[in-house]
Amino acid sequence: MQIDLNADLGEGCDNDEALLKLVSSANIACGWHAGDANTMRQCVRWALDNGVAIGAHPSFPDRENFGRSEMHLPPEEIVAGVLYQVGALAAIVKAEGGRLAHVKAHGALYNQAVKEPALAEGLCEAVRRFDPGLRFFGLAGSGMIGAAQRAGLMPVEEVFADRGYMPDGSLVPRSRPGALIEDEAQSLAQTLSLVRDHRVTAIDGSVVKVNAQTVCLHGDGAHALAFARRIRERLESEGITIAPMA
Numbered sequence: 001m002q003i004d005l006n007a008d009l010g011e012g013c014d015n016d017e018a019l020l021k022l023v024s025s026a027n028i029a030c031g032w033h034a035g036d037a038n039t040m041r042q043c044v045r046w047a048l049d050n051g052v053a054i055g056a057h058p059s060f061p062d063r064e065n066f067g068r069s070e071m072h073l074p075p076e077e078i079v080a081g082v083l084y085q086v087g088a089l090a091a092i093v094k095a096e097g098g099r100l101a102h103v104k105a106h107g108a109l110y111n112q113a114v115k116e117p118a119l120a121e122g123l124c125e126a127v128r129r130f131d132p133g134l135r136f137f138g139l140a141g142s143g144m145i146g147a148a149q150r151a152g153l154m155p156v157e158e159v160f161a162d163r164g165y166m167p168d169g170s171l172v173p174r175s176r177p178g179a180l181i182e183d184e185a186q187s188l189a190q191t192l193s194l195v196r197d198h199r200v201t202a203i204d205g206s207v208v209k210v211n212a213q214t215v216c217l218h219g220d221g222a223h224a225l226a227f228a229r230r231i232r233e234r235l236e237s238e239g240i241t242i243a244p245m246a
Contacts, residue, residue: 002241004214010035010043024244025053030085033059033067053244055102058085067107082126104137124151140210159194159212
């Protein structure tokens with residue numbers, strides 16, 4: 001069995017270089033919610049040094065709130081904004097001798113696209129226009145996956161090690177209790193269930209079936225690095241290979 005581990009990087013935390021020794025894919029912030037040209041370039045270099053697949057992590061234009069504020073923008077603005085951000089990172093990746101592998105939306109842009117078909121289609125349209133060969137990371141089992149398929153993209157179904165799940169398979173909103181799993185044992189157990197058994201227990205106790213192809217490890221917590229290391233060690237102890245999507 002094989003699984004991809006991804007992390008959102010270039011967001012102002014101190015763990016980026018160390019996390020890139022543990023994950024197999026990196027989602028690098030493109031400046032609209034965090035990061036800048038210098039942090040993008042440094043993260044790209046570290047990723048290339050460690051053989052990590054590089055992805056763009058675009059967001060709404062919402063640096064003040066770390067890309068977590070809901071916005072309702074016209075489809076053409078979504079397409080233009082995503083093209084702008086992906087293009088900026090792709091230029092740096094190319095200049096450093098690498099290749100952009102995927103796109104994963106950030107924050108509110110990601111979570112709204114789970115619920116709003118038009119937004120998911122706008123995201124996918126931007127990726128398709130830029131490079132239809134890029135993989136598209138979206139919440140497992142959500143409308144994002146169907147939108148990517150209809151756009152002719154290669155969807156990658158993403159699950160989360162440290163986020164609570166709703167009965168419909170969406171993530172618990174950060175404004176609600178249970179959004180973040182802070183107990184390490186619980187998070188490890190959830191990760192194994194997602195990867196090995198393709199299911200997760202929602203906050204109401206119901207069981208949700210999922211198709212896990214990549215696991216997101218957040219890098220901005222106080223113990224993020226130690227937690228990422230333990231998750232990788234636990235998966236490997238179960239005979240699960242950590243590798244980027246082929």
